């Protein structure tokens with residue numbers, strides 16, 4: 001098997017949908033043996049079957065908001081192909097609301113899913129990456145780490161926390177392990193369309209968002225997967241501790 005990730009083993013969370021799925025497909029096409037993870041057994045097994053035609057792929061079910069499930073996921077993933085080189089962490093939820101309009105349950109669930117899961121997966125995953133002498137962690141954060149959006153209190157806080165945690169891990173785990181965050185703008189996935197539901201006219205919100213990008217279109221999951229491939233590969237061997245925006249220019253749109 002040839003490819004930019006030949007001989008690598010990658011664990012991809014949030015892999016049954018959106019950007020995680022596009023990243024898993026891209027990694028498999030580039031020769032990585034993949035462990036794809038998500039909560040939906042049927043979709044996960046179907047994905048693993050499809051990707052196995054490109055590269056050996058296994059599906060492990062896990063809810064990343066639960067500490068113990070992350071521990072078990074890393075244990076099984078490290079055993080599956082005898083090593084672990086890349087963690088691509090994509091699972092995420094929105095948890096919409098202003099601060100006073102966000103229930104304690106929504107706040108906790110958003111932080112558990114978007115931030116604590118990164119702590120759990122890296123706490124147990126980094127020692128596995130260290131065994132290979134070289135490893136890569138790629139966190140799917142968001143431009144919401146840098147910019148506020150109406151009714152995104154828990155989401156913005158979770159993504160800013162994810163970027164801070166990324167920088168801390170890059171500091172503590174270099175030079176063996178590179179840790180970076182991808183910070184997408186609006187990408188055409190179920191999560192984006194769910195976020196529009198917070199507004200009266202979801203379709204016009206999506207159209208307005210599209211128009212606000214300097215490139216006049218939403219991102220596609222494949223746009224982000226190409227960046228993830230670059231960051232996961234040796235071509236990015238001097239990049240660590242970076243939060244890289246990929247947003248069609250929307251952060252710069254005034």
Ligand SMILES: NC(=O)c1ccc[n+]([C@@H]2O[C@H](COP(=O)([O-])OP(=O)(O)OC[C@H]3O[C@@H](n4cnc5c(N)ncnc54)[C@H](O)[C@@H]3O)[C@@H](O)[C@H]2O)c1
Pocket residue numbers: 013014015016017018019020038039062063064065090091092093113140141142143183184185186187188189190191192
């Ligand atoms: N779509 C966007 O515009 C956008 C922009 C910036 C960042 N992001 C981030 O990108 C990542 C991927 O999202 P997406 O846009 O591809 O949306 P998506 O809804 O297609 O994918 C998110 C995935 O995470 C999974 N997930 C949610 N909670 C989980 C849990 N507790 N355990 C395991 N899996 C869980 C979902 O089932 C889904 O498969 C998320 O972290 C999201 O915050 C999205």
